[in-house]
Amino acid sequence: MFSRLVQTSSRQGEILEVVLRNGWDFMRRLLTGGKVDEPKLPPPAVLRNILVDLGPVYVKLGQLLSTRPDLLPAEYIDALSTLQAEVPPVDWAEIEVVLRKQFSQPLEEVFASVNYTPVAAGSIAQTHYAVLKDGRAVALKVQRPGLSAVVEQDIALIRLMARLVAQTDFGQYYDIVAIAEEFAEALRNELDFTQEARYTDQLRQNLSGTRWFDASQLVVPQIYWEYTTDKLVAMEWLDGVAVLSAFPPISAAEGVVDLQRREEISTLLLRAFFQQICLDGFFHADPHPGNVFYLKDGRVALLDCGMVGRLDPRTQQLILELVLAIVNLDAQRCTQLVLQLAPPIQPINRVKLETEFDRLLRRYYSLNISQVNFSKLVYEVLQIVRDNKVRVPGNLGLCAKAIANLEGIARSLDPNFNIPNKIRPMMTEVFQRQIVGEAPLIALLRTVLDVKNLSLQSPRQVELLLDRVTSETLQWNFSIREAEPIRRTVDSAANRVSFSIVVGSLIMGAAIISANTQSSQVYWVSDVLFAAASFLGLWLIISILRSGPLR
Known part of the structure; x- marks a missing residue:
C-alpha cells in the first residue's frame, strides 16, 4: 500500500515521507501493512x-x-493555537499577475497607488495597502498564486488517510471521514x-445595530x-495595531496604566461575542x-472573518443554559444539557458522567469568582464529555475556542476581569428575550394559533386512540437501549x-466407539472425534480467556 501511494503523486510521497520521518508509529504500521493498534496522536510538539x-x-x-x-x-x-505558516511573501510581480486577472481594466485605472510591500503574509493570502482612484484607502487581500492545485492534492490525500483510519474503532467512533x-x-x-466577504458583511450588519454595547466603539471593515x-x-x-500591542500586559507596561479603558475594551468584546453566540447564532470563530x-481613533476592530460558527435556535438555548x-x-x-446537545450514539453510564462533572465542579466551589478561569473550566467539561464517548457538535468546540x-x-x-462575574447580569435579559422574543405580540398570536390547532386536532386524536384500544389493534413499541448489552x-x-455440550458429546461418542468396537478399521472415527473435540475445546477455552478475567 505504501509504495502504491508514493507512486501516485510526488506530492503524496513528500507528505508521507514527512509523516514517517517525524516518527508517527501508528501511520508507519498502517501504511506498511503491519499490526495496527488503535491510533494515538503524536505528542503535541x-x-x-x-x-x-x-x-x-x-x-x-x-x-x-x-x-x-x-x-x-x-x-x-x-500547541496548535500558535501555529503560523512560516512562508515568505510572494514577489509583487506574481501578485500583480493575479490582481490584473481580477479586473477588466488596467490596474492604473482602478488604483491611485498600491504598496508593493505586503503588510501581512499568511498561508492562504497576503495583504497590501492601496488607495482607490476616489481616494479611499483599502486593504487588498490577494490569494497566493497556484494555491488551488496544491490544495486539491492535499485534500485528496487527507481523504485517503481518513478512509484508512476509519477502518479502526477510533476512526468509526469519531467519524474521521466526516471530519x-x-x-x-x-x-x-x-x-x-x-x-469571507459575505461573512464579514453579515457580522458587520449584526453588530451595527445593538443595544448590548456602544456599536460606534466596535467596527468590522466594510467590503467594497x-x-x-x-x-x-x-x-x-x-489604521491601528493589535490590541495587545496597544495595551501590553500590565507587568510589561510602561508608564501610567489606564485600567478603566482596559476594562471597557474587555467588557465591549465580551458583550459583542455574547450577542453573537447567544442571540445572533452567527459568530466570529477565531478572535x-x-x-x-x-484603532488610532480609539475604536476596536474585528478582522479576518473567514472562520465563523453558526448555531440554530435550539442549540443557542442549550448552550446558554449550559x-x-x-x-x-x-x-x-x-x-x-450535554446529553441534550449530543444524544449519545452508544449506551453511556450517565451516573459516571454526572459524578465526574460533580468532581470537577466541586474543585471550584471554594474559589472566589475572580479566581475561576472560565475557559479552562469549559475545556475540562469538554474533556469529560470526550472521555465518556459523547460526541458533541463541532460548533460547540468553536464556541469554547472563541x-x-x-x-x-x-x-x-x-x-481582574472574570467572565462568570460579567455574564450573570446579562442572563436575565437574554432569557427574557427568548421568552417574549423581539415582537411579543407576534409571539402571543403564534401561541394562540398553536393552541387553536391543538384544540381542533385533539378530539380526533383521542377518538382514534380509543378506537384502537377497543378494537385491540393498538401496539406498543419499546426500545430499551440498556438491554442490548445484556442480550x-x-x-x-x-x-x-x-x-460445551457439542464438545462433551464428541468426547463421549469417541469413547463409546473406541470401547465397543473390535475392528481397527473404525478406530479412525474415534480419532477424528477426539481431534475435533480437542480443537473445539481449545478454541472455546481461548475465547473465554480473551473475553476477560474469570470471575
Missing part, C-alpha cells in the same frame, strides 16, 4: 512539527483543529474569498464588492489577539454452553 513541515495547507489544518477542543485535549489546542470532509469544505470556503472576487477581497483600511485591533449551569457549578444540570481566546485577551488587558451477554453465554 511532534504534531506541530509535522504540520509545519507539510506546508501552508496543513498549517491551516492545524489552525482549524485548534478551534476544536471537542476533538483534542487542551495541550494539543495550546476530513468538514475540513475540505472549510478549506475550499477559505479559498473562495467572496465567502465592486473590487472583490473569489481571489481578491477589497475592504476598508483600518485571537492578532484579529482584534485597537453556560449558566457551569457558572452556577450545577453538575446535574450540566449532564442533562470563549478561550476572548478570555485570554480580556485577562491580558485586565488581570449480547446472554447470547454469548448460550453459544458457549452449546459448544
Whole structure:
C-alpha cells in the first residue's frame, strides 16, 4: 500500500515521507501493512512539527483543529493555537499577475497607488495597502498564486488517510471521514474569498445595530464588492495595531496604566461575542489577539472573518443554559444539557458522567469568582464529555475556542476581569428575550394559533386512540437501549454452553466407539472425534480467556 501511494503523486510521497520521518508509529504500521493498534496522536510538539513541515495547507489544518477542543485535549489546542505558516511573501510581480486577472481594466485605472510591500503574509493570502482612484484607502487581500492545485492534492490525500483510519474503532467512533470532509469544505470556503466577504458583511450588519454595547466603539471593515472576487477581497483600511500591542500586559507596561479603558475594551468584546453566540447564532470563530485591533481613533476592530460558527435556535438555548449551569457549578444540570446537545450514539453510564462533572465542579466551589478561569473550566467539561464517548457538535468546540481566546485577551488587558462575574447580569435579559422574543405580540398570536390547532386536532386524536384500544389493534413499541448489552451477554453465554455440550458429546461418542468396537478399521472415527473435540475445546477455552478475567 505504501509504495502504491508514493507512486501516485510526488506530492503524496513528500507528505508521507514527512509523516514517517517525524516518527508517527501508528501511520508507519498502517501504511506498511503491519499490526495496527488503535491510533494515538503524536505528542503535541511532534504534531506541530509535522504540520509545519507539510506546508501552508496543513498549517491551516492545524489552525482549524485548534478551534476544536471537542476533538483534542487542551495541550494539543495550546500547541496548535500558535501555529503560523512560516512562508515568505510572494514577489509583487506574481501578485500583480493575479490582481490584473481580477479586473477588466488596467490596474492604473482602478488604483491611485498600491504598496508593493505586503503588510501581512499568511498561508492562504497576503495583504497590501492601496488607495482607490476616489481616494479611499483599502486593504487588498490577494490569494497566493497556484494555491488551488496544491490544495486539491492535499485534500485528496487527507481523504485517503481518513478512509484508512476509519477502518479502526477510533476512526468509526469519531467519524474521521466526516471530519476530513468538514475540513475540505472549510478549506475550499477559505479559498473562495467572496465567502469571507459575505461573512464579514453579515457580522458587520449584526453588530451595527445593538443595544448590548456602544456599536460606534466596535467596527468590522466594510467590503467594497465592486473590487472583490473569489481571489481578491477589497475592504476598508483600518489604521491601528493589535490590541495587545496597544495595551501590553500590565507587568510589561510602561508608564501610567489606564485600567478603566482596559476594562471597557474587555467588557465591549465580551458583550459583542455574547450577542453573537447567544442571540445572533452567527459568530466570529477565531478572535485571537492578532484579529482584534485597537484603532488610532480609539475604536476596536474585528478582522479576518473567514472562520465563523453558526448555531440554530435550539442549540443557542442549550448552550446558554449550559453556560449558566457551569457558572452556577450545577453538575446535574450540566449532564442533562450535554446529553441534550449530543444524544449519545452508544449506551453511556450517565451516573459516571454526572459524578465526574460533580468532581470537577466541586474543585471550584471554594474559589472566589475572580479566581475561576472560565475557559479552562469549559475545556475540562469538554474533556469529560470526550472521555465518556459523547460526541458533541463541532460548533460547540468553536464556541469554547472563541470563549478561550476572548478570555485570554480580556485577562491580558485586565488581570481582574472574570467572565462568570460579567455574564450573570446579562442572563436575565437574554432569557427574557427568548421568552417574549423581539415582537411579543407576534409571539402571543403564534401561541394562540398553536393552541387553536391543538384544540381542533385533539378530539380526533383521542377518538382514534380509543378506537384502537377497543378494537385491540393498538401496539406498543419499546426500545430499551440498556438491554442490548445484556442480550449480547446472554447470547454469548448460550453459544458457549452449546459448544460445551457439542464438545462433551464428541468426547463421549469417541469413547463409546473406541470401547465397543473390535475392528481397527473404525478406530479412525474415534480419532477424528477426539481431534475435533480437542480443537473445539481449545478454541472455546481461548475465547473465554480473551473475553476477560474469570470471575
